[in-house]
Amino acid sequence: xxxxxxxxxxxxxxxxxxxxxxxxxxxLYAFTTGGxxxxxxxxxxxxxxxxxxxxxxxxxxxxVKLGLLTTGICLLMGYPLxxxxxxxxxxxxxxxxxxxxxxxxxxxxxxxxxWLNLLADNGIIxxxxxxxxISPISMMYTDFSVTLGMVCxxxxxxxxxxxxxxxxxxxxxxxxxxxxxxxxIQAFRRIILKLSMPGVLNGIVMVFLMSIxxxxxxxxLGGGQYLLIGNLIESQFISVGDWNFGxxxxxxxxxxxxxxxxxxxxxxxxxx
Amino acid sequence: MNKxxxxxxxxxxxxxxxVLRGINLDIHENEFLTLLGPSxxxxxxxxxxxxxxxxxxxxxxxxxxxxxxxxxxxKREVNTVFQKYALFPHMNVFDNxxxxxxxxxxxxxxxxxxxxxxLKLVGLEGFGNRDVTLLSGGQQQRVAIARALxxxxxxxxxxxxxxxLDAKMRKEMQAELKNIQQEVGITFIYVTHDQEExxxxxxxxxxMNDGDIQQIGSPTDIYNExxxxxxxxxxxESNIIEGIMIEDYLVKFDGVxxxxxxxxxxxxxxxxxxxxxxxxxxxxxxxxxxxxxVKSVTFKGVHYEILVETDKRIYxxxxxxxxxxxxxxxxSLGPEDIHVMYxxxxx
Amino acid sequence: MKxxxxxxxxxxxxxxxxxxxxxxxxxxxxxxxxxxSLTHFTGFSLKWYQELINNxxxxxxxxxxxxxxxxxxxISTVLGTVTAIGLSKSRKFLKExxxxxxxxxxxxxxxVTAIGLxxxxxxxxxxxxxxxMLLAHICFCTPYVITSVYPKVRSLDPNLANAAMDLGATPxxxxxxxxxxxxxxxxxxxxxLAFTMSFxxxxxxxxxxxxxxxxxxxxxxxxxxxxNPTINALSTIVIVVIILILLAVNIVPIxxxxxxxxxxx
Numbered sequence: 001x002x003x004x005x006x007x008x009x010x011x012x013x014x015x016x017x018x019x020x021x022x023x024x025x026x027x028l029y030a031f032t033t034g035g036x037x038x039x040x041x042x043x044x045x046x047x048x049x050x051x052x053x054x055x056x057x058x059x060x061x062x063x064v065k066l067g068l069l070t071t072g073i074c075l076l077m078g079y080p081l082x083x084x085x086x087x088x089x090x091x092x093x094x095x096x097x098x099x100x101x102x103x104x105x106x107x108x109x110x111x112x113x114x115w116l117n118l119l120a121d122n123g124i125i126x127x128x129x130x131x132x133x134i135s136p137i138s139m140m141y142t143d144f145s146v147t148l149g150m151v152c153x154x155x156x157x158x159x160x161x162x163x164x165x166x167x168x169x170x171x172x173x174x175x176x177x178x179x180x181x182x183x184x185i186q187a188f189r190r191i192i193l194k195l196s197m198p199g200v201l202n203g204i205v206m207v208f209l210m211s212i213x214x215x216x217x218x219x220x221l222g223g224g225q226y227l228l229i230g231n232l233i234e235s236q237f238i239s240v241g242d243w244n245f246g247x248x249x250x251x252x253x254x255x256x257x258x259x260x261x262x263x264x265x266x267x268x269x270x271x272x
Numbered sequence: 273m274n275k276x277x278x279x280x281x282x283x284x285x286x287x288x289x290x291v292l293r294g295i296n297l298d299i300h301e302n303e304f305l306t307l308l309g310p311s312x313x314x315x316x317x318x319x320x321x322x323x324x325x326x327x328x329x330x331x332x333x334x335x336x337x338x339x340x341x342x343x344x345x346x347k348r349e350v351n352t353v354f355q356k357y358a359l360f361p362h363m364n365v366f367d368n369x370x371x372x373x374x375x376x377x378x379x380x381x382x383x384x385x386x387x388x389x390x391l392k393l394v395g396l397e398g399f400g401n402r403d404v405t406l407l408s409g410g411q412q413q414r415v416a417i418a419r420a421l422x423x424x425x426x427x428x429x430x431x432x433x434x435x436x437l438d439a440k441m442r443k444e445m446q447a448e449l450k451n452i453q454q455e456v457g458i459t460f461i462y463v464t465h466d467q468e469e470x471x472x473x474x475x476x477x478x479x480m481n482d483g484d485i486q487q488i489g490s491p492t493d494i495y496n497e498x499x500x501x502x503x504x505x506x507x508x509e510s511n512i513i514e515g516i517m518i519e520d521y522l523v524k525f526d527g528v529x530x531x532x533x534x535x536x537x538x539x540x541x542x543x544x545x546x547x548x549x550x551x552x553x554x555x556x557x558x559x560x561x562x563x564x565x566v567k568s569v570t571f572k573g574v575h576y577e578i579l580v581e582t583d584k585r586i587y588x589x590x591x592x593x594x595x596x597x598x599x600x601x602x603x604s605l606g607p608e609d610i611h612v613m614y615x616x617x618x619x
Numbered sequence: 620m621k622x623x624x625x626x627x628x629x630x631x632x633x634x635x636x637x638x639x640x641x642x643x644x645x646x647x648x649x650x651x652x653x654x655x656s657l658t659h660f661t662g663f664s665l666k667w668y669q670e671l672i673n674n675x676x677x678x679x680x681x682x683x684x685x686x687x688x689x690x691x692x693x694i695s696t697v698l699g700t701v702t703a704i705g706l707s708k709s710r711k712f713l714k715e716x717x718x719x720x721x722x723x724x725x726x727x728x729x730x731v732t733a734i735g736l737x738x739x740x741x742x743x744x745x746x747x748x749x750x751x752m753l754l755a756h757i758c759f760c761t762p763y764v765i766t767s768v769y770p771k772v773r774s775l776d777p778n779l780a781n782a783a784m785d786l787g788a789t790p791x792x793x794x795x796x797x798x799x800x801x802x803x804x805x806x807x808x809x810x811x812l813a814f815t816m817s818f819x820x821x822x823x824x825x826x827x828x829x830x831x832x833x834x835x836x837x838x839x840x841x842x843x844x845x846x847n848p849t850i851n852a853l854s855t856i857v858i859v860v861i862i863l864i865l866l867a868v869n870i871v872p873i874x875x876x877x878x879x880x881x882x883x884x
Binding site: 323324325344345346350351352354356358359360361362371372375376419420423 | 778779784786801
């Protein structure tokens with residue numbers, strides 16, 4: 001009804017102020033210098049160039065490395081899980097997927113904090129090892145603990161798209177493959193794997209992008225000195241006060257992610 | 273019959289397209305009027321403007337003499353039956369039909385009376401509790417009609433209501449709709465692109481094309497006396513031939529003079545002649561003014577469709593008699609079979 | 620053959636679930652521990668829950684998390700639903716613009732959204748605190764409501780509102796009696812999503828709040844150095860509440876359906 005189109009007016013105003021303008025402001029800060037208070041509009045690429053310095057670029061590489069590691073582990077662990085779940089009856093599948101998603105709904109900090117109980121020097125795992133006579137391992141504040149936290153947190157993001165694409169697969173395709181002489185491994189490789197590719201790609205992109213932009217998990221499980229891109233951005237704004245540099249990094253991150261998402265939509269145009 | 277709705281110079285533009293080009297139309301009480309035309313001719317737009325779902329770009333709509341084009345739909349005394357029924361899926365049949373009455377805060381007892389009576393009228397007695405999404409197309413159609421009629425509007429608007437039904441159901445519903453209209457005694461404004469449907473049900477047919485009205489008349493008028501080539505071609509099959517009106521009651525085409533029953537044209541005026549295929553007969557070539565060879569014979573059940581090629585053109589003939597291909601035949605027609613109209617482009 | 624496969628896959632699934640739920644279970648178990656230790660379960664005690672209630676800081680943080688989540692959910696659900704309905708009748712250009720802008724908070728990494736809002740608030744000169752946190756939450760919750768409700772609106776027959784008005788309903792009545800009842804599932808899903816996103820949020824809240832206003836996430840963040848069993852108690856409560864809500868949301872519709880079948884049969 002023609003009257004209803006006016007209903008969008010409030011959100012048009014709201015979204016402009018609270019979504020569009022912040023982005024423009026980030027871009028503004030990224031391309032200028034002069035700090036928070038005084039807006040000296042001096043356009044420069046200084047902030048982006050600063051990012052190329054060894055201290056900072058190493059943060060970038062570390063984030064990418066960890067991101068790839070996390071994504072790889074999630075893929076190796078997640079694909080089989082998604083596959084096995086898809087073999088069950090529909091109702092069971094729904095329940096299992098619910099079980100996979102429930103942790104995601106629990107506050108991230110509480111979940112991550114829970115790992116502290118396990119991994120701390122005087123935590124449960126070390127105590128178990130002590131009981132077995134093995135000397136304690138320092139697990140906190142290492143690559144290991146951060147990766148562990150990220151995998152635990154992002155694994156569902158890998159499982160769900162893969163499972164969705166496996167579930168949608170027409171069983172008769174697999175039967176056709178068997179009928180034409182393929183054995184189980186061949187059928188898997190040529191048919192199932194190939195058809196689940198969109199879901200796999202979706203999962204990979206989601207997990208990778210989330211893991212390079214996270215900052216809570218590295219902070220809690222990696223300690224104060226542990227810096228990924230997310231932590232770098234946080235420190236620029238909270239401790240260092242170089243809003244321009246912080247904005248430049250944020251802008252880079254946002255652009256990388258938005259472009260990747262666009263590419264993803266092109267490869268797999270499924271709408272949820 | 274009194275004029276109920278008057279449409280004056282109605283114009284409508286959508287973005288850059290002009291969908292209605294200033295049409296004028298009178299609609300009367302108790303009339304079954306059909307807007308007939310191909311897709312895009314403006315018939316549905318006209319209906320929606322009368323209903324209040326679109327605003328005209330120019331012109332006015334008078335209801336009992338009062339301008340209503342500024343009134344919102346819920347203040348007009350018209351009700352609509354939508355093409356895809358638009359039944360409310362979360363309500364059962366009874367609640368759907370009762371909706372208009374419930375909005376007006378009618379007493380429950382009265383509502384029950386009226387709804388039950390209406391369901392009986394449309395042949396859905398006892399269906400009150402049913403889930404509308406589980407009904408057949410024909411049943412949903414009737415619910416939509418009941419829902420509109422129960423509000424006792426002065427005018428019922430129907431937007432291609434039978435389009436989604438199969439052929440047999442459509443024929444049944446056509447008869448039923450006509451009956452309902454006569455029994456309830458209100459004006460129906462019906463939109464369709466199916467000319468057979470229009471000819472079957474209507475008191476008045478309004479033929480539209482490309483935003484303009486081509487002709488207004490009774491079904492027999494439209495069929496027998498098409499005023500222009502568009503109407504002649506849109507309604508039924510026709511043979512259309514250019515010719516000259518020599519004088520009243522005398523026309524010449526294809527090199528032959530024929531007596532005819534039309535008059536009122538200028539002497540020697542260029543005109544077009546419409547010959548309906550079923551008015552032509554195939555006879556022996558010796559006594560015929562028009563002769564030619566049978567090019568094709570197609571069995572259509574009710575008749576044969578025979579194409580005869582003369583030296584000027586191919587004629588289409590509908591006849592129950594079979595002819596052989598290749599036969600040299602003649603075509604016979606009487607004065608009352610010749611319909612003269614103004615040539616295309618002159619109106 | 621099949622049985623073997625099922626055992627193997629069942630085992631793997633069980634292992635993965637242990638991986639997911641182990642920290643949570645440990646937390647819950649040790650929240651009842653009578654001592655601070657994580658080694659031995661010395662005895663069942665509710666003392667950490669007692670300390671939880673007495674800890675003013677934590678209690679007010681819970682208050683903040685809950686109230687902001689409720690307010691943000693209500694406001695964003697209304698805003699999002701209204702917008703989704705309007706979107707379905709909007710012209711193409713506006714539709715594209717709004718849908719794309721709407722996606723930005725969803726696709727953007729949280730930290731970028733957080734920074735953007737922080738810069739915005741400081742540029743306008745609003746003091747950071749409860750209000751800014753609320754505004755920020757509404758900002759990132761509404762897109763989720765819109766993406767839940769909009770597909771539902773689109774799936775409706777486009778003439779339903781017209782039909783209602785044709786029968787005498789005003790636009791408001793058409794909305795409340797016809798449209799809203801039909802999109803209710805989408806609205807619920809959106810509201811639930813909004814509540815969870817808000818309750819769960821850390822990053823955005825962290826950057827846009829100030830003046831001592833903290834939610835659960837921020838409090839926990841500040842206590843990173845030691846394991847504090849009070850947090851375990853808090854976690855347990857939160858976990859139980861969320862699981863109950865999720866189970867209710869998922870199981871109630873199933874129960875309703877089997878009740879309905881009993882009536883029809």
